Amino acid sequence: MPRPVRPLAAGLLPLLVWGVLAPGGVLAQGTGQAPGQPPGASRPGSPPAPDPVFEAARAAFEARPEAERRAVQDALVWAGSYNSVVTGTFGRRTYEAIGAWQGRTGGAGTGILDEAGRAALIAAGEAARRAARFTVAPDPATGLVIGVPERLLPKRARVPGGSRWQSPDGRVTLDTKAFAPGDTDLDALFAQSTAAAPDRKVTYTLKRPDFMVVTGETPAGKFYIRHAAGPAGLRGFTLSYDKATAREMDRLVIAIANSFVPFPGEAPVAPPRPVATMPDPGAPAGGAVSGTGLVVGPRRIVTVLPGPCAGPQAAGQPARILRRDEGSGLTLLEGAAPAAPSAVLAPAPGAPGEDVIALAAGADGPVVTTGALATGGVLAPLQPGAAGAPVLDRSGRLLGLVARMPTQARLVAGVLPPLTHPLVGLEALKALLGPDAPAPPGAETRPMSAGAVAGRLAGAVVPVRCGP
Known part of the structure; x- marks a missing residue:
């Protein structure tokens, strides 16, 4: 292992x-x-086996x-x-x-x-x-290329010699900076960045002829400074953030540093990645994913519709409501369901803490999310549009559907955290589906990886929306 x-x-x-x-x-x-190598398998000073x-x-x-x-x-x-x-x-x-x-x-x-x-x-x-709406693109003010988590840092402004991205509350700031040849040198920047101060502690330094890195802490925050030298001068960035955001920002530091190209003309640069905006499940605009449906049989799709739904569509085609439970919003639709393996119901509800997989319909196809059962629902970082998403055990058996989702994602430091979402469980599914309920498996199913579960059932997940 x-x-x-x-x-x-x-x-x-x-x-x-x-x-x-x-x-x-x-x-x-x-x-x-190496992992699993018996002690003493290699002599001291010799290469490991x-x-x-x-x-x-x-x-x-x-x-x-x-x-x-x-x-x-x-x-x-x-x-x-x-x-x-x-x-x-x-x-x-x-x-x-x-x-x-x-x-x-x-x-x-x-x-x-x-x-x-x-x-x-x-x-x-x-x-x-x-x-995070992480976008890698050139910075016009400096010429360098850098990735910016724009959902976290929506405020952008020009500053002397560079650009600034900042969170709305000012607790996270990303500054880029460029110096023309002769304005300063790497030694001077390194000395300035590592200077001792009573409210500032340097935790790591590294200097080479062509680049430098300095990291450190203040009483309330952390910082990461990086500059590189080249024929065009010096270019770099400084990222500072409140310690309260450190859990997510420490990961984003890696992504930002990996994206940094100080002189893009000297090395190939990957094209900026398109950033998809998060669909609002309450919006009736054409093409918006309002929720998720699961194919349970020929022309049968089960979903959760928390409110009234005029002109329902499943998989982009008109659908008809056959049965609906007004209390939970659990709904059985008749529509042009794609031919796909249908999920089977689990023999019993899962226990809190059990690992599960949720499959939600997204704008670009099914979105696979892992989580765990919790008291009152499922704990997972689900996106808006996951209402009705099937929640499956590690054998690919259906435990329930996500009951409802907020219309906007709740983000922490620009990243969606795991939250507990209510679940429509097995008993409600059996009561609504009746004869349309998938037959239980004939034999015990072995546990599978999340990828294997998703690969088997991704074709049975379809987008559902309301409106013309």
Whole structure:
């Protein structure tokens, strides 16, 4: 099994900075005795014996195209499992991060992603990126390229020599800065950034001929300073944030630092990623996802409609309400349901703390979210539009539907946190569906990974909306 990954807050910034130094952009990802290696397998001072599990994971990872390898590492950053530089190269941290992700999502922790697992990881990373509205683009004021979590930092202004992005309450600030050749040098900036002050403690410094990094703390906050030198002068950024936001900002520091390109003309830069706005499930505009439906049989779709619904549509086609429970909003629709495997009902309600998977309809396809059953509902970072989303156990059996969702996402430091959402359970489903209820499985179903569950049932999840 992979060794446990340290929490992001522990040693985060030194790890992130050190990865930049490895020759050729390859991460300095650690050495030492491999997981599972017996003590004494190698003589002191000799190289550690090869770990066949690690080497198999390396071979599987390196067999993928570079763009896919980078996408996996980027998704691991957003999933909170990886705290180093996105390079597309494989090392111990990538191996452990994949294992940690698999462990959290019910996998075996092998460090090898199958197609379904890779898709689930990429979807989870993209969902977190969208929740932050993280946009990588050139800064016109300085010429550098940087990623900005625009949902957290919506305020933008020009400042002398650069740009400033800030949170509405001023507790998080990102400043870019450019200096023309001859205005100053890296030594002077480093001395200024590391100067002692009674209300400021420097926690980490690194200086090389072409770049510098300084991190530290104040009584109420944390900061990260980075500058690079080149023929065009000096370019860099400073990120400062309140300690109350540190849990989420420590992850965003990684994403911002990984996106930073001081002189984009000297290296290829990935094009800015499109940022999808979060649909408002209360909006009747054409194409908006109001909620989620689950195919339970031929032309049968079950969903939750908290309020009146004129002109219901499922999967983009007109639908008709067959039965509805006014108390819970649980509704059975007749419509052009796609041919897809239908979920089966679990034999019994799950217990609080049990790991579950929610499949919600999104603007670009099903959104896979992992969570846990909680007293009164399901604890998960669900997006608006997840009302009616099926909640499944690790065997892919239906435990209930998400009862309702707020019309706007509640964000913490720009990222959607897990919240407890009410659940329409098995008894209500059986009562409403009656003869349309999916038949229970004939034999016990083995546990599966979240990716396998999603891969089996994603085709049975459809968007539902009200209105013409």
